[in-house]
Each structure stands twice: as C-alpha cells, then as structure tokens.
Amino acid sequence: MRMNGTKVRWAVVGSGGIGKRTVGDLRLCDNAEVVAIGSRSRASADAFAQEHQLPLAFDDHAQLCASPDIDAVYIGTPHATHFALASQALRAGKHVLCEKPLTMTADEARELGRIAAAHHVFLMEAMWMKFSPAMQKAVELVAQGAIGEPRFLQAGLGYPVPPDGPKRFWDAALGGGALYDMGVYTITLAQMFLGELAEISVTGCMRPDGVDLEEAITLRYAGGALAQLATSITCLVPPRGWLGGSRGAIDFQQPLFSPGGLTVTTGRPPAPPEVQELKFAREGAGYVPMFRAVNVAILAGATEHPLHPVSATAAVLDIMQRIQAALARERDAIAA
Ligand SMILES: NC(=O)c1ccc[n+]([C@@H]2O[C@H](COP(=O)([O-])OP(=O)(O)OC[C@H]3O[C@@H](n4cnc5c(N)ncnc54)[C@H](OP(=O)(O)O)[C@@H]3O)[C@@H](O)[C@H]2O)c1
Structure with a gap:
C-alpha cells in the first residue's frame, strides 16, 4: 500500500513499558505521527492517550484496525499475543512493526509475511539492534574486510528478573523465559555475521512449565565459524559481545542491543595491536x-525492510524453537 502523505500515522498497541518508551522516539521522526493507543481496557487507553496527548484511544483491537485514521500499528504486548494482533492488523490493511520476538514459531512468522504480502502492507519485527548506527558500522567494517573473515562471536545478555517482575518473563503462556526475550538478540547478532547455520548445541535450565531460566548456546556455521551465546533471567549476563575475525576483532559496547560504540582491534602479535575507538550518538x-x-520503507510502498526481512526473523525463530526443544530434552533426561 503506497501512502499519500509524508508521515506515517501510528497506533501503539499495549499501554505498558515498551509502548510508553517508544512514543517519544516515534515523535522524534519527522516522517511519523503517533495518533492512537490500543489497550485491553478503556481506563488504560484513556490514561495513555491523555498522558501522551493522542487524539484516538481504543479498547478494542478490531475497532483500532478498522480506523481510517491509522496507517500503521506498533505492537508492544507480550510475545505470545503478537501473532493474533499482527495478523488482524495486516488483514485490515495496516502496516505492522511488532516487538521481538515477532511470533513464537517460524511458521507463524512466515504466515504473517504471507498475509502482509497478500495485503500489500509492511511487516517487520522491531529488531532495533540491527538499525543502530554502531551495528550498521560493524556490518560495513566486516564487509570491507576490516577484521578479515568473521570466525567467532561471543555475546551475552541477561539479568535477574525478580519473581514479581514483568509477567512476560515468568508466564509460560505469554512466552516466558530468557531465550525469547533476550536470547533473540544474541542469536540475531550471530545470524548477521556468520553465514549459514550448521549445528546447534545448548545446555541450560528449563522449568517443567517450559520457562527457560538460562542457557549456554553454541552455534556452528557451515564455514566453520562459531558463536557462543549466554542468556539468563536468574543472573546478570553483561549485555556485550565481540566478533573475532582472521585479521582483527570488533567489541560491541554495552548495551549490545543498542551499542554506544565499537572497539576495533587489528594486527597480529608480536606487533602491538592497533585499536580504534568509534563512538555513536x-x-x-x-x-x-x-x-x-521503517517509515521510509512504508512511505515507499515496501512490504519488508531489506535490513530485517521476515525470512531473517523466521530463521532466528527456527533456531530458538530447536534450542527450546533441546532444553526440554535435557530437562526430561535429568528428571528421568
Ligand atoms: N525493544 C525493547 O527494548 C524491548 C524492551 C522491553 C520489551 N520489549 C518487548 O515488548 C513486548 C512487551 O514488553 P513489555 O515489557 O512492555 O510487556 P508488558 O509491560 O508485560 O506488557 C505490555 C502491555 O501489553 C498489554 N498486555 C499485557 N498482557 C497482555 C495479554 N495477555 N494480551 C494482550 N495484551 C497484553 C498490556 O497493555 P494493555 O493493558 O494496555 O492492554 C501491557 O501493558 C515484549 O514482546 C518484549 O519482548 C522490547
């Protein structure tokens, strides 16, 4: 759907933590306007609309999707609700940017991709990490051969979520656990740089209800590259990582999902390394x-963004499903 205006008119769905945080950033884009909130409750919708001075407030997703005053929907609700909310919006002709993970399975992501294409609307998982200036620079440096062939990624992300913390971490029905919430970033990072996946090994801890508490993941890629990834909701795993190549390495500054800088180290011992610090606002x-x-892509009539197409999202979800299955097997073997 090619747009007539110069601004995309957004509705935020979900009046919680991430919804609040993103309104301000959408407003910093001169090609966007935030016009609506969608919530499950009238009181929350009205309170959010008042706080953020939005003209439209909905407590019914079907009504929001039917509004002619909305072009695009940003979904900021717990993981397991994404598929239903996104498919309804796409079928109603709305563009969709949905929080990570896009869906709970790769098949669901591909299904959303088919719906978006059929309705000529845009769909993307909100993988902001890929769009950060630091990550964009890292991609450029690797493409230029600055660190040679990427061979090893080590990355971690996790924090001890209190038992009374956000339900999305602890409720299996909402897609709880460390992997889908935080592991999604480190796996996406590995997929950005290391080529075709060959093998997954994992060890960790999964509760009987399927909520994974922590895991150490090794991904082996067809060309021989390795990724070693750690995630947890029971202990602090510093949000950082590095990518080592045949001629050098790139360190991603904390936080990994939005790095403020990169440290690029090149050279071989015994020569002293050359270290370059790059900072990004x-x-x-x-x-x-x-x-x-995303606004530029929507205004141009695109149904996907080349930096993060649905196929990339589905590939990560496929890996996460395989990791979950392996963790369940490990848990059951220990219990037997
Ligand atoms: N990109 C990032 O930096 C980042 C950071 C945090 C979270 N996230 C992602 O954003 C999503 C939401 O995270 P959050 O921390 O904002 O979650 P949250 O606070 O638990 O939930 C967000 C909102 O979703 C709605 N909601 C809650 N349970 C629901 C349900 N069962 N069905 C439908 N709607 C429900 C509620 O809004 P109403 O009461 O208004 O309906 C709630 O306020 C997750 O997928 C997470 O991975 C991303």
Whole structure:
C-alpha cells in the first residue's frame, strides 16, 4: 500500500513499558505521527492517550484496525499475543512493526509475511539492534574486510528478573523465559555475521512449565565459524559481545542491543595491536534509526525492510524453537 502523505500515522498497541518508551522516539521522526493507543481496557487507553496527548484511544483491537485514521500499528504486548494482533492488523490493511520476538514459531512468522504480502502492507519485527548506527558500522567494517573473515562471536545478555517482575518473563503462556526475550538478540547478532547455520548445541535450565531460566548456546556455521551465546533471567549476563575475525576483532559496547560504540582491534602479535575507538550518538531511547527507516520503507510502498526481512526473523525463530526443544530434552533426561 503506497501512502499519500509524508508521515506515517501510528497506533501503539499495549499501554505498558515498551509502548510508553517508544512514543517519544516515534515523535522524534519527522516522517511519523503517533495518533492512537490500543489497550485491553478503556481506563488504560484513556490514561495513555491523555498522558501522551493522542487524539484516538481504543479498547478494542478490531475497532483500532478498522480506523481510517491509522496507517500503521506498533505492537508492544507480550510475545505470545503478537501473532493474533499482527495478523488482524495486516488483514485490515495496516502496516505492522511488532516487538521481538515477532511470533513464537517460524511458521507463524512466515504466515504473517504471507498475509502482509497478500495485503500489500509492511511487516517487520522491531529488531532495533540491527538499525543502530554502531551495528550498521560493524556490518560495513566486516564487509570491507576490516577484521578479515568473521570466525567467532561471543555475546551475552541477561539479568535477574525478580519473581514479581514483568509477567512476560515468568508466564509460560505469554512466552516466558530468557531465550525469547533476550536470547533473540544474541542469536540475531550471530545470524548477521556468520553465514549459514550448521549445528546447534545448548545446555541450560528449563522449568517443567517450559520457562527457560538460562542457557549456554553454541552455534556452528557451515564455514566453520562459531558463536557462543549466554542468556539468563536468574543472573546478570553483561549485555556485550565481540566478533573475532582472521585479521582483527570488533567489541560491541554495552548495551549490545543498542551499542554506544565499537572497539576495533587489528594486527597480529608480536606487533602491538592497533585499536580504534568509534563512538555513536544515541537518538532518543535508541529506537529512532529503526523507526525512521521503517517509515521510509512504508512511505515507499515496501512490504519488508531489506535490513530485517521476515525470512531473517523466521530463521532466528527456527533456531530458538530447536534450542527450546533441546532444553526440554535435557530437562526430561535429568528428571528421568
Ligand atoms: N525493544 C525493547 O527494548 C524491548 C524492551 C522491553 C520489551 N520489549 C518487548 O515488548 C513486548 C512487551 O514488553 P513489555 O515489557 O512492555 O510487556 P508488558 O509491560 O508485560 O506488557 C505490555 C502491555 O501489553 C498489554 N498486555 C499485557 N498482557 C497482555 C495479554 N495477555 N494480551 C494482550 N495484551 C497484553 C498490556 O497493555 P494493555 O493493558 O494496555 O492492554 C501491557 O501493558 C515484549 O514482546 C518484549 O519482548 C522490547
């Protein structure tokens, strides 16, 4: 659907933590306007609309999707609700940017991709990490051969979520656990740089209800590259990582999902290494580059963004499903 205006008119769905954080960043984009909130409750919708001065407030997703005053929907609700909310919006002709993970399975992601294509509307998982200036620079440096062939990624992300913390971490029905919430970033990072996946090994801890508490993941790629990834909701795993190549390495500054800088180290011992520090300004809370790029794509009539197509999302979900299955097997073997 090619748009007539110069601004995409957004509805935010979900009046919680991430919804609040993203309104400000959407407003920093001169190709976007935030016009609506969608919530499950009238009181929350009205309170959010008042706080953020939005003209439209809905407590019914079907009504929101039917509104002619909305072009695009940003979905900021717990993981397991994404598929239903996104498919309804896409079928109603709305563009969709949905929080990570896009869906709970690769098949669901591909299904959403088919619906978006059939309705000529845009669909993307809100993988802001890929759009951050630092990550964009890292991609450029690797493409230029600055660190040679990428061979090893080590990355981690996790924090001890209190038992009374956000339900999305602890409720299996909402897609709880470390992997889908935080592991999604480190796996996406590995997929960005290491080529075709060959093998997955994992060890970790999964509760009987399917909520994974922590895991150490090794991904082996067809060309021989390795990724070693750690994630947890019971302990602090510093949000950082590095990518080693045949001629050098790139360190991603904390936080990994929106790095403020890169340290690029090149050279071989015994020569002293050459170290280059690159700093990047953060716009708003860090989502602005992604929002801006998505608005440009929507205004141009695209159904996907080349930096993060649905096929890339589905590939990561496929890996996460295989990891979950392996963790369940490990748990059951220990219990037997
Ligand atoms: N990109 C990032 O930096 C980032 C950071 C945090 C979270 N996230 C992602 O954003 C999503 C939401 O995270 P969050 O921390 O904002 O979650 P949250 O606070 O638990 O939920 C967000 C909102 O979703 C709605 N909601 C809650 N349970 C629901 C249900 N069962 N069905 C439908 N709607 C429900 C509620 O809004 P109403 O009461 O208004 O309906 C709630 O306020 C997750 O997928 C997460 O991975 C991304």
